[in-house]
Amino acid sequence: MKNKVVEVKNLVKNYGAKDVQTKALKGIDLVIYQNDFIAVMGPSGSGKTTLLNILSTIDKPSLGAVILDERDITRISNKELSKLRRDKIGFIFQDYNLLDTMTLEDNIALPLSLNGVSAKECMERTKELGSLFGLTDHLKKYPYQLSGGQKQRGAACRALITNPEIIFADEPTGALDSKSGRELLDCLKRINEEGRATILMVTHDSFSASYAKDVYILSDGMIKCRISRGAERKEFYDRIIDVQTSMGGDFLCE
Numbered sequence: 696m697k698n699k700v701v702e703v704k705n706l707v708k709n710y711g712a713k714d715v716q717t718k719a720l721k722g723i724d725l726v727i728y729q730n731d732f733i734a735v736m737g738p739s740g741s742g743k744t745t746l747l748n749i750l751s752t753i754d755k756p757s758l759g760a761v762i763l764d765e766r767d768i769t770r771i772s773n774k775e776l777s778k779l780r781r782d783k784i785g786f787i788f789q790d791y792n793l794l795d796t797m798t799l800e801d802n803i804a805l806p807l808s809l810n811g812v813s814a815k816e817c818m819e820r821t822k823e824l825g826s827l828f829g830l831t832d833h834l835k836k837y838p839y840q841l842s843g844g845q846k847q848r849g850a851a852c853r854a855l856i857t858n859p860e861i862i863f864a865d866e867p868t869g870a871l872d873s874k875s876g877r878e879l880l881d882c883l884k885r886i887n888e889e890g891r892a893t894i895l896m897v898t899h900d901s902f903s904a905s906y907a908k909d910v911y912i913l914s915d916g917m918i919k920c921r922i923s924r925g926a927e928r929k930e931f932y933d934r935i936i937d938v939q940t941s942m943g944g945d946f947l948c949e
């Protein structure tokens with residue numbers, strides 16, 4: 696039986712006061728199992744960022760629950776939240792968020808060293824992940840000496856280094872050219888297929904989404920449909936495009 700990592704129950708998010716309220720999420724139910732690779736797509740304003748912000752504990756819902764490790768993480772104390780963010784969740788942001796004053800290897804190792812793991816073990820794990828992400832020759836460099844693709848693959852290593860329960864990625868290829876985007880997605884796909892990461896990624900881009908195993912389409916604060924990949928990524932990509940077209944939406948615009 697598959698292990699549940701995150702369970703989202705009837706998530707509702709309203710912004711603003713009653714007379715000028717925006718209903719950004721209108722009751723989202725979603726279960727994320729271990730080793731899932733989910734892409735969330737949808738038109739601008741459909742609630743993707745709101746959902747990701749609540750799942751990743753950056754924002755609180757108006758109603759509903761997000762269960763991780765048998766706890767509703769929307770209702771735990773700030774102290775518990777920091778620990779949860781450090782130990783259980785990895786983040787990949789569109790703009791990398793690496794620290795400029797540290798080498799890539801120190802950036803990658805940072806979450807482990809903050810957890811008191813020995814320098815030797817930090818370096819071993821950093822080297823191993825760095826090699827999986829094609830960064831072996833770049834670990835001693837500072838972020839300004841790296842390409843966008845190298846920085847983002849470094850950010851992915853940093854997200855993975857604590858073996859978190861889940862990785863949340865917010866438009867991880869958004870700032871990358873297509874080749875660098877593909878390299879990052881290939882690495883994420885491989886590490887997911889090796890059973891080493893559960894990933895939820897928000898993206899506007901059908902090509903990026905086709906690297907996931909399942910795509911959820913949000914529309915107007917609700918999950919409209921789920922598309923699951925068969926064997927072939929190319930065929931999955933075509934199906935994602937077909938669903939976009941049939942919904943009359945062009946997710947790539949705006």
Ligand SMILES: Nc1ncnc2c1ncn2[C@@H]1O[C@H](COP(=O)(O)OP(=O)(O)OP(=O)(O)O)[C@@H](O)[C@H]1O
Pocket residue numbers: 710711717718719737738739740741742743744745746
């Ligand atoms: N802080 C806020 N205050 C008020 N309304 C907000 C706020 N943040 C988002 N909204 C509204 O909630 C709805 C969902 O926004 P959200 O940013 O989650 O959509 P999105 O799918 O991520 O859009 P995009 O693809 O353009 O980033 C939109 O109507 C937006 O205007």
